[in-house]
Amino acid sequence: MDNSKTDFDPSNWEDFRTLGHRAVDDAVARLSSIREGAVWKAPTDATSAAFSGPMPDDGLPLDQVYSDAVSALFPASMGNQNLRFWGWYMGAGTAGGALADFFAAVDGSNLGGGNTGAAKVEWQVIDWLTDMVGFPKGSGGILTSSGSQANLNCLVTARNKMASVDVRKVGIGGLPKPMRFYASQETHYCVAKALEVMGHGTDALRLVPVNERLAMDPGALPAMIAEDRAAGFEPVCVIGTAGATSTGAIDDLVALSKVARDEGLWFHVDGCVGAVVKLSRQHSGLVGGLEAADSVALDLHKWLQVPFGVGAAVVRRKTDQSDTFAAHGDFLEMKPRGLIVGDFFGGYGIDLSRGLSALKVWMTFKEQGRDKIGRMIDHTIELARGAAARAEAEPQMERMAPCPINVACFRFWGESLSDAALDAINNEIMLQLQEDGSAVMSDTQIGGKVAIRMAISNHRTVKSDVDAVLDLFIARGQKLLAEGFADGVAAE
Amino acid sequence: MDNSKTDFDPSNWEDFRTLGHRAVDDAVARLSSIREGAVWKAPTDATSAAFSGPMPDDGLPLDQVYSDAVSALFPASMGNQNLRFWGWYMGAGTAGGALADFFAAVDGSNLGGGNTGAAKVEWQVIDWLTDMVGFPKGSGGILTSSGSQANLNCLVTARNKMASVDVRKVGIGGLPKPMRFYASQETHYCVAKALEVMGHGTDALRLVPVNERLAMDPGALPAMIAEDRAAGFEPVCVIGTAGATSTGAIDDLVALSKVARDEGLWFHVDGCVGAVVKLSRQHSGLVGGLEAADSVALDLHKWLQVPFGVGAAVVRRKTDQSDTFAAHGDFLEMKPRGLIVGDFFGGYGIDLSRGLSALKVWMTFKEQGRDKIGRMIDHTIELARGAAARAEAEPQMERMAPCPINVACFRFWGESLSDAALDAINNEIMLQLQEDGSAVMSDTQIGGKVAIRMAISNHRTVKSDVDAVLDLFIARGQKLLAEGFADGVAAE
16 A cells, blocks of 8 residues: 555545546436335445444455445435325435535535635525515525524524523523523424524413414414513524424414514424425415414425535524624634635634535426426325325225325224324334335324324326325225224234 | 336446446546546536536436436535545545445335344344453444444433433423533534534533643543532433544543443443544554443444444444434334345434445445554554654654544744734645645644644555655745745734
């Protein structure tokens, strides 16, 4: 080995070119045939073996490293790129997005900030997103690694701007009264986690009851705020949910914004699931009122199909975010000239060194265009609503929740089955379909009962996939019943 | 346009293959010639124009999107891949890392968790990192988007585990006494920012004086802790710095760990700059004591050269992190079988949906191997120490700080020049070298004076680069003096 070489470049760039071409060919082979085969398969022993053992002392040729990784990874991928993956809530990625990630790393710029082309990409993406939300001039934002981070960024901004003291200095211990935040019972747990990280604790989060649509009951909110004020708390923030993860339920954002305005509270919207419905000509009314928010958390690796992990925290007043996060280090002083001029991303969020995640967002919008993105959203809403309608019509299925957007919730049903038996059989059907690679759906609890979720945030899914999997779902339930599965549960 | 197509796949996979090959060729052309040309150039009007305007309604062919982006981005990159870039503190990236980012997006798995090959990659990387730090069995960790996030993750864990109440529920308002954290005056501002986000405020951060090495004076610490206890505060955490950003100064981690143990405090180390020195056979002693920490923040996109953005929060006791971050949502219940089994990454940090950033770390370790990474670290330390030594020897330079690792701090110097004139001329030299593309260095303040930083966290740099830029640096200072630059400052 040549011990004098300390740089990490390939010894031979032609070898890298050959490998790179092979990686592209592998990507084409994989993604162009993603319709075929099992949605998900458990990792084999070979995959486990490939990713075990200590850090190697000696390096290996990159093409061998690549081969080892690809042969162990691809057969045991999550499967979310497959047309029949509708578990939890995630995007299916795109080939263009993968290329953007490569190209971002080849550009190599640090998006902490600085006067670079890369910085202009992120600012343009932020402009597009604030425009999508409907924010006025003077709004701003920052890309984050996830929707959870976007919510955290927005809630810290809300907290700091609503505080009557300089919380950046004295902390929340210096507040005259403990703060209270309000979100629906269906809010994503990342909101509670953000408040834990922020030192408020989950006690600071008041969960407002939901109505029959599983959206926050705006009528319940003023009374809770008044009650908290009377008890010596400081209500500061109403958190609307534009697309609950379980069911897609969208709070009445117009009503919530009015309560927030009347009560003098910050209005934040967790739009990670549904805010992008703004891009649909047909359905944008579902998230009407989003434009009245003070801050909105977005996830771009979900319905927008951008590869993981990228979200965005957008704010009505750009300075609210910089007032919250801008900081100064001796080693990082802005200059009037040279590389380190301009609007510094690190001053709008928690991260300082950052990659060019903006590029995959930019390329997705440029390649697909707003109209087609809107049509994809309409298409997936139609598929999910179709599934929910079928669940209502099928004698052996039950629709478990309204389907305002792209999440259908249902269960296999039989007249003689107890709720315990229904919970067990639905869980079993779901796991069997995962295990045999037919489809990935996930579950939730609705009214204390197990519901199976078909979250169609997948640009590749077509109606025949939904139909075929619902056929399978019913057939599997019938088979389990015939085998006496439910009797077993009853006997337990 | 075919309005019936709603998936985001290429209409023609052969076109994508051709484009992918071209992108690889562009990468080879760029990275194999990165030695040539200006380190950095300001974006042109054409670059600004390419990244302005509203979100397009109609999509464009991917190859056109790619061409538009690449032609606008590459000429205006930050330059951190270039051999003569030593500004702030960042890595130079690698071709293999870029390929890993592509390949991670092609795999597409969501690293929230689940039983996938991708999950095994991240767990192996965490094992390697805890092993590097010197943690025992039972330790754990999670990859983050940055070192700032890694510090935040560790400090939230420290706070929650040190609390005498259930802060996840009641918040820090329920603590009997306000907490206090201790770090050196040279600590990175992300530590203060983390405490702001966490609701403690910067008042909770006590900055401990530094010694002549610019490392924390461990002797000053017990008295500050005692003073705070007497004043009714609850000291909870000593934060060691393993590599200050300004100068590379490393706290005496053995001494700090002893104080923390004696006083019953958590011992966290911000190792974002220097913890990887553990991989050097020659210099690992510089970070002795790291293995005694309760938590360590790491940055992998710095000295390890992994493309942005990836850091890691590693903890001595894995359960400390899950006690802090694990949460439950109805829509995300772990199962004994199927896809969603196993150790769930989302339970160890803030993010839920996450990408496979682990792959570029894994491929870097596999391709380079521990020994060569150690040699690269030794090589860059040697280069920086050489620069510092030359600054000491040159009549027209002054060494401004010790150079324990890879950050040389110096200034251009002239006998007759006031400190104000020296500040101005050094700033001017630095900016001119940035502007003419010769080199990127940055500045800091040491003892109230401007120091120029050569932070050689760049695997490509060789000695002739350092020598040539120091020649240029001196020559530029002399030229400015000859032009009367310093007289101008004096007259102001």
